[in-house]
Amino acid sequence: xxxxxxxxxxxxxxxxxxxxxxxxxxxxxxxxxxxxxxxxxxxxxxxxxxxxxxxxxxxxxxxxxxxxxxxxxxxxxxxxxxxxxxxxxxxxxxxxxxxxxxxxxxxxxxxxxxxxxxxxxxxxxxxxxxxxxxxxxxxxxxxxxxxxxxxxx
Amino acid sequence: xxxxxxxxxxxxxxxxxxxxxxxxxxxxxxxxxxxxxxxxxxxxxxxxxxxxxxxxxxxxxxxxxxxxxxxxxxxxxxxxxxxxxxxxxxxxxxxxxxxxxxxxxxxxxxxxxxxxxxxxxxxxxxxxxxxxxxxxxxxxxxxxxxxxxxxxxxxxxxxxxxxxxxxxxxxxxxxxxxxxxxxxxxxxxxxxxxxxxxxxxxxxxxxxxxxxxxxxxxx
Numbered sequence: 001x002x003x004x005x006x007x008x009x010x011x012x013x014x015x016x017x018x019x020x021x022x023x024x025x026x027x028x029x030x031x032x033x034x035x036x037x038x039x040x041x042x043x044x045x046x047x048x049x050x051x052x053x054x055x056x057x058x059x060x061x062x063x064x065x066x067x068x069x070x071x072x073x074x075x076x077x078x079x080x081x082x083x084x085x086x087x088x089x090x091x092x093x094x095x096x097x098x099x100x101x102x103x104x105x106x107x108x109x110x111x112x113x114x115x116x117x118x119x120x121x122x123x124x125x126x127x128x129x130x131x132x133x134x135x136x137x138x139x140x141x142x143x144x145x146x147x148x149x150x151x152x153x
Numbered sequence: 154x155x156x157x158x159x160x161x162x163x164x165x166x167x168x169x170x171x172x173x174x175x176x177x178x179x180x181x182x183x184x185x186x187x188x189x190x191x192x193x194x195x196x197x198x199x200x201x202x203x204x205x206x207x208x209x210x211x212x213x214x215x216x217x218x219x220x221x222x223x224x225x226x227x228x229x230x231x232x233x234x235x236x237x238x239x240x241x242x243x244x245x246x247x248x249x250x251x252x253x254x255x256x257x258x259x260x261x262x263x264x265x266x267x268x269x270x271x272x273x274x275x276x277x278x279x280x281x282x283x284x285x286x287x288x289x290x291x292x293x294x295x296x297x298x299x300x301x302x303x304x305x306x307x308x309x310x311x312x313x314x315x316x317x318x319x320x321x322x323x324x325x326x327x328x329x330x331x332x333x334x335x336x337x338x339x340x341x342x343x344x345x346x347x348x349x350x351x352x353x354x355x356x357x358x359x360x361x362x363x364x365x366x367x368x369x370x371x372x
Contacts, residue, residue, distance in 0.1 A: 008356055012330075012337060028217040028234055033209075036238045040197070040205045043242045047200070 114144070191250030194257075198245040209238070212258055219259065219332035223266050223324070225317070233269060237262045252339070259333040260343045263325065315365030319358050326351050327358035 110116035117140050124133035190211065196204035216237060221230040240261050248257070316324065322344075329340045341351035 008359065011359060012352075012355070026218050026221060027214055029231065032231055032235060033213070035235060036209065037206065039239060040209070040242050041202050043245070044197070044200045044202060 111139075111143075114140070188250060188253050190254035194241075194245065194248055194254055195250065198248060205242075208254070212255065215332050215334070216258060216262055219262060219328055220266065222316070222328050222332070224269070229269065233262070233265050236265050240265070252342075253335075255333060256335055256339045256343065259329060259335060263329070263343050311365045312362065315362050319361060322346075323354045323358035323361075326354040327362070330355055 108120075110120045117136070121133050121136050121140065124130070124136060190208060193204040193208045197208065217230065217234055220233045220237070221227065224230045224233060237258070241258065250257075316327075319327065325344055326340055329335055329343060330337075333340075333343075335343065337352050337355070338348050340355075341348040344351060346354075
């Protein structure tokens with residue numbers, strides 16, 4: 001049987017075309033091809049940076065590690081035994097107290113000459129200032145002993 | 154509503170919120186292991202531009218022919234063509250391959266064309282197209298004799314006249330059958346009618362076109 005129904009069924013199942021179709025060269029313009037492909041590319045390129053930001057799996061561990069490192073360093077710093085701070089010593093700092101503590105002491109003129117020194121001791125004794133006389137005598141003896149030890153003086 | 158319609162609804166409404174959360178690629182591929190185009194679409198959705206290029210090269214010509222024959226205006230067809238692909242791009246994240254990609258694509262095309270008709274409040278009629286492609290449906294005649302050329306032109310004119318006179322519903326079904334190569338069930342799904350209705354419309358369309366061509370071939 002080869003009725004209209006069979007013919008239509010053949011058409012439906014594409015076994016027998018109703019119209020013989022030569023090669024169909026109807027194509028979209030190249031400009032439209034470029035526009036569509038550009039849109040498609042732009043769509044996924046816009047998406048990529050967002051994905052990279054969202055999907056940075058290493059970002060969180062890195063941040064945690066950095067934080068831990070900073071905390072550990074700070075804790076370690078404060079747990080170290082505190083060494084006493086050594087003040088900086090300068091020439092000025094040393095010189096000022098020494099100058100303040102030792103006012104200029106002028107040696108009496110009679111100490112420059114042993115005869116005068118001994119005469120002064122006698123004067124002190126005569127005046128009853130025996131303690132001063134003894135101190136001067138002791139000083140006299142130290143001085144002259146030192147001279148005996150150090151011949152260069 | 155079946156799964157295919159859900160996919161198509163999501164695809165045709167790019168402005169609507171993402172009602173259908175994208176699933177993992179492995180799950181999607183499992184759903185459509187027999188549709189390579191769907192896998193390409195998923196690959197594009199995951200950022201592979203080359204997948205889109207392959208997909209585009211496969212379907213661009215058929216989609217363009219469909220739109221040119223529907224709109225019968227080159228400029229409108231160009232606009233609709235870009236709009237369809239823009240919707241494909243916009244819906245890449247929501248795409249769920251529960252139907253063939255070709256069905257998805259021609260559903261978009263059909264809806265874009267219907268939206269266009271609503272905007273202009275009319276469907277194209279008459280012979281507004283300078284469509285040399287309509288002649289491609291005629292019996293091939295490579296003979297360059299003037300009489301043969303005249304006869305082919307006459308056949309082409311009759312064919313276009315018959316196509317233009319078809320009721321829009323019949324023309325929709327016929328063009329979807331010819332250009333998208335979808336099955337009758339898929340065409341019914343795209344146009345939102347039952348399979349029997351689609352078959353009936355196609356039968357009427359084919360009968361009218363065949364009669365028009367038969368009349369043109371008579372000396």
